[in-house]
Amino acid sequence: MSYRVRRPRSVLTRVEAHAREDHLLACMTPEGRAVVEGLLAELEQPGTGWYEVLLVRRVAEQCAWHALAVRGVLEGRLTRAAAEDRAARQLQLPLRTLRSREESWRPERGNSPSATLRVDLDPGASCG
Numbered sequence: 213m214s215y216r217v218r219r220p221r222s223v224l225t226r227v228e229a230h231a232r233e234d235h236l237l238a239c240m241t242p243e244g245r246a247v248v249e250g251l252l253a254e255l256e257q258p259g260t261g262w263y264e265v266l267l268v269r270r271v272a273e274q275c276a277w278h279a280l281a282v283r284g285v286l287e288g289r290l291t292r293a294a295a296e297d298r299a300a301r302q303l304q305l306p307l308r309t310l311r312s313r314e315e316s317w318r319p320e321r322g323n324s325p326s327a328t329l330r331v332d333l334d335p336g337a338s339c340g
Contacts (some may be wrong), residue, residue: 229263236272239303244275270313276303277310 224232236243248317251257251268262268284295302306 224263226261230260233260233272236276236303239276239280240272241275241279244272244279247275248272262275273303273305274310275314277305 237248240248248262248268248271249259251271252262255265255268257265257268257304262272280299280302281292281295284290284298285292290298296311297307300310
């Protein structure tokens with residue numbers, strides 16, 4: 213029997229958290245930054261200090277990782293796997309974690325029913 217040991221992350225100072233926010237935003241495309249800004253607006257969060265909000269941080273990390281990986285592939289010198297690995301190292305995040313988060317958004321495979329992601333095409337409509 214094996215056990216998975218989860219090591220606690222060190223607590224970041226405000227300066228370190230702000231530096232990570234800036235780094236993630238700098239790695240993103242303008243569209244990725246717009247996604248994060250829209251999420252912050254929806255959650256009524258300020259434009260800075262969001263690194264501790266797990267939902268926002270994970271979306272930002274995924275957007276930055278994808279942007280860096282795509283840039284690596286488009287440069288023509290890296291395969292997708294190598295570009296994803298390089299992007300994860302640039303963000304100082306575990307590649308397995310980023311990939312497992314991505315898989316949780318994909319539809320199920322095999323005999324499982326497929327997951328669907330609903331997109332509201334009329335954001336001005338009421339939620340009810």
